[in-house]
Amino acid sequence: MMSPKYPLAFLPTPLHSLPNLSHDLPYKIYIKRDDLTGLATGGNKTRKLEFLIQEAIDLGFDTVITAGAQQSNHCRQTAAASAKAGLSCHLLLNGTSPDSLQGNLLLSKLLGANLHFSGEKSKGRQKALEILKTNLESQGKKPYIIPVGGSNLTGALGYVSAIAELKQQMLTQKISFDYIFFASSSGGTQAGIMIGMSLYQLESKLMPIMIDKESEIEEPLEYQIFEIIMAYNHRSQQKINLMPEEIPLIKGYNTAAYGEVTSHEKKAVKLMAQKEGILLDPVYTGRAFYGFWDILSRRLIPENSRVLFWHTGGLPALYAYHNDLQNI
Numbered sequence: 591m592m593s594p595k596y597p598l599a600f601l602p603t604p605l606h607s608l609p610n611l612s613h614d615l616p617y618k619i620y621i622k623r624d625d626l627t628g629l630a631t632g633g634n635k636t637r638k639l640e641f642l643i644q645e646a647i648d649l650g651f652d653t654v655i656t657a658g659a660q661q662s663n664h665c666r667q668t669a670a671a672s673a674k675a676g677l678s679c680h681l682l683l684n685g686t687s688p689d690s691l692q693g694n695l696l697l698s699k700l701l702g703a704n705l706h707f708s709g710e711k712s713k714g715r716q717k718a719l720e721i722l723k724t725n726l727e728s729q730g731k732k733p734y735i736i737p738v739g740g741s742n743l744t745g746a747l748g749y750v751s752a753i754a755e756l757k758q759q760m761l762t763q764k765i766s767f768d769y770i771f772f773a774s775s776s777g778g779t780q781a782g783i784m785i786g787m788s789l790y791q792l793e794s795k796l797m798p799i800m801i802d803k804e805s806e807i808e809e810p811l812e813y814q815i816f817e818i819i820m821a822y823n824h825r826s827q828q829k830i831n832l833m834p835e836e837i838p839l840i841k842g843y844n845t846a847a848y849g850e851v852t853s854h855e856k857k858a859v860k861l862m863a864q865k866e867g868i869l870l871d872p873v874y875t876g877r878a879f880y881g882f883w884d885i886l887s888r889r890l891i892p893e894n895s896r897v898l899f900w901h902t903g904g905l906p907a908l909y910a911y912h913n914d915l916q917n918i
Contacts, residue, residue: 681698
């Protein structure tokens with residue numbers, strides 16, 4: 591049930607080995623480089639936005655609204671996608687307006703987004719989005735709401751197609767993976783990957799590292815992912831039969847608050863930078879990579895396994911967290 595998409599990403603993204611990291615552990619380690627999707631420094635949300643932006647255009651909207659943290663990679667990529675598609679963009683961001691703009695927030699402004707600040711809490715964001723939508727409609731605009739992280743069925747299609755891309759690369763390079771690790775936050779990437787795994791018959795075991803502290807989210811992540819998969823079932827002839835408790839999620843690396851940079855994230859950022867010359871962001875890929883490395887270091891999966899770390903991007907956040915990363 592793939593829909594048309596608005597071309598935003600440089601695809602396919604590279605799939606390659608990490609020889610230095612593989613040398614240190616009894617595993618063959620690979621990386622999928624969705625930090626290189628190309629749109630305003632890249633990231634995984636670009637894949638989702640290809641489908642979301644196309645839907646907005648097809649339905650006759652002229653304005654895009656979305657929400658997130660001030661250092662949201664999703665918001666930065668939404669601003670860029672809107673600029674490319676000729677749509678007005680409004681971002682509803684947590685907290686209050688800072689004295690200076692840095693990292694993703696600076697890029698969002700440079701990309702032409704209108705910045706709105708909702709206060710300190712992310713909970714209740716949906717109501718604030720609806721209020722913003724109503725205000726824009728009163729001005730004659732036709733606003734299209736993209737959910738946080740682009741995480742609905744339309745956005746998840748970006749990662750259904752990403753699995754088709756990965757399968758072709760695996761066939762071309764004559765490799766397969768026993769385990770696939772990635773950061774899981776708003777649920778759309780994981781839902782799309784799970785749908786794609788079923789659709790394209792990949793047998794790898796998924797190892798999603800949960801990023802957000804559970805007490806900080808309104809609905810359990812398992813249910814958010816489940817709802818997207820059920821929406822797919824409703825629209826597709828091929829059904830994916832599972833219960834919310836069957837959705838894989840690796841917890842325990844998300845005890846710190848969202849965006850809190852601990853010694854774990856610092857270790858991950860430093861390790862990948864100094865071993866492979868690859869930059870992780872401290873919020874998503876840094877936290878996920880620490881979980882990935884910890885699991886491998888403790889030999890919690892069988893030795894000699896072939897493992898993939900799916901890099902979902904986030905480079906600009908490094909600059910916003912520069913104080914945390916000075917002495918790593």
